[in-house]
Amino acid sequence: STLPVTVEQMAYHSACVARGRPRALLAADLPFLACATPERAIESAARLIQDGGAQVIKVEGGAPVLPAVRRLTDHGVAVCAHLGLLPQSVNRIGGYRFQGRDQASAAAIRQDALALQEAGASLLVLECVPAALASEICRSLAIPVIGIGAGNGCDGQVLVLHDMLGLNPGRPPSFSRDFLKGRGSVAEALAAYVAAVRDRSFPGPAETPY
Known part of the structure; x- marks a missing residue:
């Protein structure tokens, strides 16, 4: 809260x-x-x-x-x-x-x-x-x-950083994506997020419930 x-x-x-x-x-x-x-x-x-x-x-x-x-x-x-x-x-x-x-x-x-x-x-x-x-x-x-x-x-x-990196201990928000998964560093994850936002592949259908 x-x-x-x-x-x-x-x-x-x-x-x-x-x-x-x-x-x-x-x-x-x-x-x-x-x-x-x-x-x-x-x-x-x-x-x-x-x-x-x-x-x-x-x-x-x-x-x-x-x-x-x-x-x-x-x-x-x-x-x-x-x-x-x-x-x-x-x-x-x-x-x-x-x-x-x-x-x-x-x-x-x-x-x-x-x-x-x-x-x-x-x-x-x-x-x-x-x-x-x-x-x-x-x-x-x-x-x-x-x-x-x-x-x-x-x-x-915009995303909450912890959601973007998959560091949420509970169920992640339906509109978030774990950009750290499969990557070796936080810097790589952030770069992937920026690229996905720029080419509008994020949020995709999986992150757009409504």
Whole structure:
């Protein structure tokens, strides 16, 4: 669960990554309820940027977080929006389940995606939504769309590193692939993942349940 994570913990770990990265864009998540109000979002984002070295702030949710997204972007913060399966909302939605599978929820995700773009979001993560819905949203937006469990029609892909390397002690997510299997190093696995995303062979039919 991501729910116990605090702004202080995110800032610390973000700073660790910032010290080790050569040039990659660094995004940090606002923790649970850190954007409950625009004021709290500004304070939390400042910590992640100033103390953690983050360049992009990721915010989960749709309509309820629009005021916070507007305030952040008005103050020069690059925001990554996040729709579909929202890990910080698992208690409300009943677990880690695919979203947008019925007409009403799909329409809500479409509407939220457009609203977040209008509010100033610089990019969008779509997690665990049907591939057709993700492709449709990607075509309708001017900002980049990054998918995780959302088919190969998005502008880019993201995976949890441990899932990508087959280091999950339990059942792996249905949309992941073990890129370390049959390879001799983590570097080889990461290179294979990058190549598969670029040629759109990942995610394939086996990793696209909906």
